[in-house]
Amino acid sequence: MSMPSTQWTFGRRLRAVAGLRCPECGAGRVFASLWTMNEPCPDCGARFQREQGYFTGAMYFSYGLGIPIIALLTLLVYLARPNWRLWQDVLVAWFLFIPLVPAVFRYSRVMWMHLDHTFDPVIPDQSDTTT
Numbered sequence: 001m002s003m004p005s006t007q008w009t010f011g012r013r014l015r016a017v018a019g020l021r022c023p024e025c026g027a028g029r030v031f032a033s034l035w036t037m038n039e040p041c042p043d044c045g046a047r048f049q050r051e052q053g054y055f056t057g058a059m060y061f062s063y064g065l066g067i068p069i070i071a072l073l074t075l076l077v078y079l080a081r082p083n084w085r086l087w088q089d090v091l092v093a094w095f096l097f098i099p100l101v102p103a104v105f106r107y108s109r110v111m112w113m114h115l116d117h118t119f120d121p122v123i124p125d126q127s128d129t130t131t
């Protein structure tokens with residue numbers, strides 16, 4: 001496994017999140033396809049799923065991303081169709097949100113990993129040496 005070549009700065013962290021890159025090296029692509037993650041990082045070998053249920057934490061980001069987007073879409077539907085009822089606005093907003101689900105899924109996982117690795121980076125030489 002290669003060590004991170006440079007120190008993490010806020011800007012570097014933001015670029016890695018925006019590019020869906022590894023939270024440890026900043027280079028490896030986290031996703032192999034729309035829904036499938038690389039495991040481990042193709043560049044540095046860091047494991048993305050650090051433990052069972054690790055990505056439960058990504059739900060916070062999924063919520064944080066999804067709710068404002070749906071609220072904004074609801075507002076836009078309301079402005080376009082002011083005589084509709086609120087439940088109709090929300091229903092249409094949910095349908096408009098569906099194409100954004102993959103992006104929210106991907107970014108919420110990557111944001112979660114970067115937050116986690118900011119406070120708990122991979123410690124070198126932690127390899128399993130049990131015999």
Ligand SMILES: [Zn+2]
Nearest residue numbers: 022025041044
């Ligand atoms: Zn990596």
